[in-house]
Amino acid sequence: MDEDVMLIHDQLQQSLNEQVKQPSLDLLMKEINGWEKKSIEKIQLVAQDNRQKLLDMIAELMDSVKRRLISIKEQLSRARDDDDFFESDINKWKEKLEALKKDLNIPKTVKIKCDDNMNSFIPQISVCEARMITERFGRFLGDIQIQENGQLITHGNSNAHAPVRGNGEYSSGQHLFRFKIENIGTSVNWILFAIVSKIAPIEQYSYKTATTYGWAGGNQVYLNGDCNNDFNGYKTDMETNHTLEFMIDCDRRKIRLKNEQTQSEYELDIDIIKCPFPWQISLDVYHSGTRLRLLQ
Known part of the structure; x- marks a missing residue:
């Protein structure tokens, strides 16, 4: 065996x-x-x-x-x-x-x-x-002037919301813009840097407009026109003579704001159902004497 x-x-x-x-x-x-x-x-x-x-x-x-x-x-x-x-x-x-x-x-x-x-x-x-597009300030409402071939906006003597739209329309690719705050007008430091869908009407209180996504003073973040304080840790640090980079990334459906002086940087995801293409730059300045230049 x-x-x-x-x-x-x-x-x-x-x-x-x-x-x-x-x-x-x-x-x-x-x-x-x-x-x-x-x-x-x-x-x-x-x-x-x-x-x-x-x-x-x-x-x-x-x-x-x-x-x-x-x-x-x-x-x-x-x-x-x-x-x-x-x-x-x-x-x-x-x-x-x-x-x-x-x-x-x-x-x-x-x-x-x-x-x-x-x-x-x-x-x-x-x-x-990410091409730097030749953008210009376009439509506006309120006490504001557009000067120097659409590259400079200056708020008048009143304290009131004055919305401004860019002329460009963005549906694809990445687009980088730089804004210099030549004068912020007050210690409150309230300026809105945002995008809206082209279909949205320009209104006095543009930050409340549906499709608005962006950042403003007072640690305010706007998502489809709704204010969210301190969203994703955002803290307002814009001052006179600061330069801000504003990136529109259509491919990734994001926007980004970066302060070149402080190096603070923030991103927002955009819901294209709420904010359909094409997008436009939407700004809002409030305080008298504010001067904002679009750098090329």
Whole structure:
């Protein structure tokens, strides 16, 4: 009996060894290895394409900065030769130089987008450009003036809400804008930076308008026209001479507000059912003497 058991054991072990050594196993392993190699090659191709795209964008940015720098230099030379400039001109040139430095140090128009789709085995990565659109202040209500070819708004002598709309319409892509608060008018610091759907009418109390999403003074956050104090930890820190970046990201259905001086940064998700495309910039200033400039 023991010999029979041992014989059966040996036969089973031999069969098992033979199964492992079958050519079909090698073929299956080759198939898996081939899949791995092709997948890695595809990933490497996508990565290389994005590296080249990033280098091309940076080169284009450098050319743009160089052209703007030459333009400023020519303006300075003419002003010096003609002895025709004021302190306000000097301040504007300084601001332009500072903006150029920031463009070189932190190219805000270049973004890396990672589409982490839960249904995708490997997230897609891409380099995209958040273009700075030539926007202008457009329609308005109340005690306010639009000056300098639609780039400056100035509140009059009263304290009253004065809504302003941008002319641009945004339904896709990323769009970056910069606003400089030349004078905030009061220590209360109330300005609304928001978007609305184009279909929404312009009203005196624009912050209450349905489809309004954005940030204002007094730690106020507006979601579809409803005020939510301190939402997501938002704290108002805007002051005179602060520059604010306002990003409209239609693809991700978000907006972002960043203070360049304090580095505070906040994001809001936009419900496109409540705020359908196209979106427009919606501002509201309240206090007398407030001056807000749209930088290009």
